Structures are given as structure tokens and as C-alpha cells.
Amino acid sequence: MPKTKTERVTISLCPPVDLGGEPGWIPFDAPSLVGESLRFVSGEPDGNRFRARYYRDAEQHLHARIWFGPETEGPPGHAHGGAVAAVMDEALGLAAWAAGYPIVVGNLNVSFRNMLPLQKVVTVESRVISAEGRKVMVHGRIFSGETVYAEAECLCITIPGK
């Protein structure tokens, strides 16, 4: 009978990163609003995939500081487009929830403007643009300094009974 070999895999965690907000931003407790629905992006705050922290500004707009770790790699040294889209899906959907709309995302249109380097802290900003009937439109962008990495338009649809 073939012997089974046990392999020891060592996972080394990247060092802590500063996800602090801007002056005037208030930390936003997303799990208390939507439970564990955000685990895909926000579930491992010290891991090597994403690290995320949410805030609201004085006008109640939702912002996020996001770190794209080595496990989000797509093009060498840069974030995978799906990783960028996942962040947009979570952050813009959450922006609608935070504005009082219980929704799921019906359509997400992401424009990738620049390659996003790994292990960089970037900011997501969001705006609820309109709410008509069950349709809530949220726009957002991921940027750092003058560089915009992605922009997105997110059509959210309210869920009856929520």
C-alpha cells in the first residue's frame, strides 16, 4: 500500500498594514448591519487576501480602505480583475445597505483604469446616485492619490420583505 505523505505548509502572513481613515471618518460596523455576508472580502482582516475597513463620512457616504494582498494576484504583481470587481460588489452593495436599502446587486459594470499593485492600501469611495422603485444606483471608484484604478456603476435591486 502506498504511504501517505503529510506535507507541512507554512503560510507566512504579511505584516500589518495601516487601514486608518481620513480625519472625520467614523468607523462603520458592517457585520452588525449585514451579518457575515461580507466574509468573501472582509472575512480575514489579518490574512493575505484582502484586508478591509469601512467608514462613513459626515455626509454618511461609505468609504473603505482596502489592501489587496498577494492572494489577489492576477497579472504579475497586480490585482486580479475579479478581485477588484469583488471589492466593488461588496463596497457598493454595502453602501446601498448602509443608506437603508436592503438589496442584492443586479448589475455591476466595472472599468479597470490602471493596474493595481499588490500590497497597496487603496481607498474605495461610493455614492448612492438614485433610488427609483426597487432600483438603487450606486457609483464608486478605487483610487490612491491621483491614480484611479477602477470605476464602477452598480445597479442594486431591493429585496421584498427585507
Ligand SMILES: CCCCCCCCCCCCCC(=O)SCCNC(=O)CCNC(=O)[C@H](O)C(C)(C)COP(=O)(O)OP(=O)(O)OC[C@H]1O[C@@H](n2cnc3c(N)ncnc32)[C@H](O)[C@@H]1OP(=O)(O)O
Ligand atoms: C437575502 C439576504 C441578503 C443579505 C445580503 C447582505 C448584503 C451585504 C452587502 C452586499 C454585498 C454583496 C452584494 C452581492 O454580491 S449580491 C450577490 C450577487 N447578486 C445576485 O446574486 C443577484 C441575483 N439576481 C437576483 O436575485 C434577481 O435577478 C434580482 C433580485 C436582482 C431581480 O429579480 P426580481 O425577480 O426580484 O426582480 P425583477 O427581475 O422583476 O427586476 C426588478 C427591476 O429591476 C430590473 N433589473 C433586475 N436585474 C437587472 C439587471 N441585471 N440589469 C438591469 N435591470 C435589472 C428589472 O428590469 C426590473 O425593472 P422594471 O421592469 O421594474 O423597471
